[in-house]
Amino acid sequence: MRTLNVLFLCTGNSARSILAEALASHLGRERIRAYSAGSHPKGVVHPVALQVLSEIGFDVAGLSSKPWEAFAGPEAPQMDLIVTVCDRAAGEACPVWPGHPVTAHWGIPDPAAVQGSAEQVHKAFLSTLHQLQRRLGLLLALKPEALDRMTLQAQVRALGNGAEAHSPDGSGETAPT
Numbered sequence: 001m002r003t004l005n006v007l008f009l010c011t012g013n014s015a016r017s018i019l020a021e022a023l024a025s026h027l028g029r030e031r032i033r034a035y036s037a038g039s040h041p042k043g044v045v046h047p048v049a050l051q052v053l054s055e056i057g058f059d060v061a062g063l064s065s066k067p068w069e070a071f072a073g074p075e076a077p078q079m080d081l082i083v084t085v086c087d088r089a090a091g092e093a094c095p096v097w098p099g100h101p102v103t104a105h106w107g108i109p110d111p112a113a114v115q116g117s118a119e120q121v122h123k124a125f126l127s128t129l130h131q132l133q134r135r136l137g138l139l140l141a142l143k144p145e146a147l148d149r150m151t152l153q154a155q156v157r158a159l160g161n162g163a164e165a166h167s168p169d170g171s172g173e174t175a176p177t
Contacts, residue, residue: 004080005033007101013038013065014046015112015125016085020132022058027136033077037068046112052125072097081156085132086110102153106135106160135159 006024010017017036024034042065050060070076079101087107108131111124138159142152 003031003033004028005077005101006035006081006083007068007071007079008034008036009038009068009082009084010036010086011039012112013041013067014044015049015110016108016128016132018045018049018063018065019053019125019129020083020085020136022053022060022063023129023132024136026058027133027140031140035071035077035079036063037066037071039068041065041067046125048111048121048125052122052129056129074098081152083156083160102156104153104156104160106132108132 006028008017008020008024013036017038021034021036024032028034045060045063045065050063053060053063071079076098078099079097080099081102081104082097083103084105085108087105108128109124111121111128114121114124139156142155
């Protein structure tokens, strides 16, 4: 089975993209090797992102906020899929990615921008985690190793638009949620 290298991008690389990296690594196991980066990384991971991930039993030791240029050079792993998870990063001029990977935008509200009590902020991070979990579950149901590049591109972009992806076997059945 082919392992996909997936890079999740956000502006600050401190919350959404970090959550996506951790979830994709966990849910994807042998199928996805996940990474995250930011156009203007904060340099630290949001503490509530680390708290939420720790609460569900994820190892957070290797998570860090890093620049997207770290994945654009010739020595970087070649990405198969790049997903922006914030609208600002989607609108920025990205580096030229080696290998011309499939790209998609999954706009998700920033939980780090939520103002309110600690409980409200925590709930915002959990909500973001659940949105990402649903989309990643649908991505994994696509069996991307069986799809050509153009079909994968259309299916992954549809996930970002909130659409259900259709099964890759042509049966017309939607991917399970």
